[in-house]
Every structure is written in C-alpha cells, then in structure tokens.
Amino acid sequence: MARAPASDPLRRLAALFATRTGRALRVALVGSASLLVAAAAVRQARTVVNRMPLYRLGPEAVTFVDLPASADERMRADLAASTRERWPVEGARRPSLFDPALDRRVREILVANPMVRDVLDVDVRFPGDVRVRTTLRAPLARFVARWPDRRGGTTTVTLPVDGDAVVLHPDTYAGFLTEHRAVIVRGVEASCPGIGLRWADSKDQVAEGLAAARVANRLNEEFLGLGAPKIEEVDVSGFPSTPRTRMKGEVVFVLSDGRTVQWGRTERDLSGVTREDGYETKRDRLTDLLSTRSVRDRRPLDVRFPPSLRDVALRSGE
Secondary structure: OOOOOOOOHHHHHHHHHOOHHHHHHHHHHHHHHHHHHHHHHHHHHHHHHHHOHHHEOOHHHEEEEOOOOOOOHHHHHHHHHHHHHHOOOOOOOOOEOOOOOHHHHHHHHHHOOOOEEEEEEEEEEOOOEEEEEEEEOOEEEEEEEEEEOOOOOEEEEEEEEEOOOEEOOOOOOHHHHHHOOOEEEEOOOOEOOOOOOEOOOOOOHHHHHHHHHHHHHHHHHHOOOOOOOOEEEEEOOOOOOOOOOHHHOOOEEEEOOOOEEEOOOOOOOOOOOOOOOOHHHHHHHHHHHHHHOOOOOOOOEEOOOOHHHHHHHHHHOO
C-alpha cells in the first residue's frame, strides 16, 4: 500500500497563521523583530556617540561643590590642578557623557587624587557639567620626617599627615596649618615614602604617632579654658619598647611650658602592657599633677600608673 505524501510545512504554517492564535503569534513575531532591530540600532548609535570627541569629558567639566570652609583658595586651586594632572589625556580613555559607567569612571579618577579622601556624590548634568561632592584630606599632625636628598643621604623635613597616614603637600596646606595648628610628632625612624603616599613602618611608629596626636587634640580641647598648658609635641622614639625599657617612655608629650608628660601607650594597642590605665584615668592624673606641681619642677609628669605602682614600676625598670 502506498504511503500518503507528507504535509507541506509552509502550508501548515499558513494554516496556523490563518487562525486567531496564529494571527496573535504573527503580531508578536513582527513586534519582537522590530524591537531587536531597534535595540541593535540604539546600541550602534550609542557606540558611535561614545566615540565622538564632542561628548568626551575633560577635567574642566568637574566642579567641586560643598567644600568645607577650611578649604582655602590654595587648597581649591591645588585640588583642581591635581585633578587635571590625573585626568585621562585626549582620546578614548576620557569618560564619555553617555557612558553608562560614567559615575564609576569619575570616582576612580578622583580617588587617585591624594587630596581626596572619599567621593560622596557625582552629579552629571547635560551637556557637560559634572558636580562632585567629596571629603578632603586634612592634616592631623605634622611629622618630623627623614627625607631622601640628592646626595643619597637624608634630610629632615616637617610634613603634614592626615588621619589615614597619607603624607600631604606642605605648601598646599600652609594656610590650613596657620589657622589650625597641628601637633608635631617626632621620633619616627622610617623615612617618609613621599607626598601623596600612605606612610607605614614596621614598628608602627606612624600609627602610634597619629593615635597620640588624637589623644593630644582631645586633651587640648578638654583643657581649653582651664589655663592648662597645651600639648604641642609628641615623641614616639621609645615606641615600641620591651618591658625592661618601657620606663623610659613610649609616648611622651611636650607641653607648651616645656614640661614633659609620660603618657605611656595609647589605647590603639595595649597588647603586652599590664597595669597601664586608660585615657580617662590618665587625664584625671594629669589634671591633678598640673594643678599641684609647680611649673619650676621639671620632672616628667608620669600619668601611666597609680602612685603606689609607679615606684614599683620605676624600680623594676632600673
């Protein structure tokens, strides 16, 4: 018996499209094809626009808004200059106004600026205005630092350092430091790594110096109006010390009247330290010593231990 001929697929498809369901499918297929064509056209147009130099943003498009009042004219000018130095040169590397990752691109460029601690907000406005809100770095202390010289040796300079241990340019912050006197930190053995770089050393003297500067600022603020001398310098040359040499002083404060305060360690790291009290107790002892000890008495003001333990500690450190 002969087999029936196979149905023509085209005729079957035509028959399907003649039905109500088929007509709906046909409309859906046409719509989907149109969307694909439109998407491809938009993607191609965006690629062309992204490549156009007209829509490439330069550093002149960036405006820093809501800067703090402490940011004087020199800081603002150096912020703009430093941004220009780090902005990509002409060409495809420059961010495009129509780049979907424009916010991220701008943030990546700006956080490389050593004056910028954080980028809070990026507001892009057509046709070429980028308004940026940032947190600027500010000096926490002035470090007396070893700096390599041209002869292969080292010289001594005083450089501002922020709370994240980033070394700042002294000329940029000269006006700031005139208005906001920062504590001087001495005794760091490691050489300074350079302007705009984070300063870390194997002994953690920089980290302890910054912690001690915060303590000094807190004490100066709490003693404000009491007629007490201000803490002007911090010496961390004795940090870190062994239990036997700790009595020489790990963190020493220098007061404005020339006297010294044996503070011990800050609370940043008290590992291996026993019987040494915390900030509040040390502050109260210092208050008592400043009110009872004569300025002519040049003995160090030791606030690390209770009087009953101080003599024991002194004897054990001899």
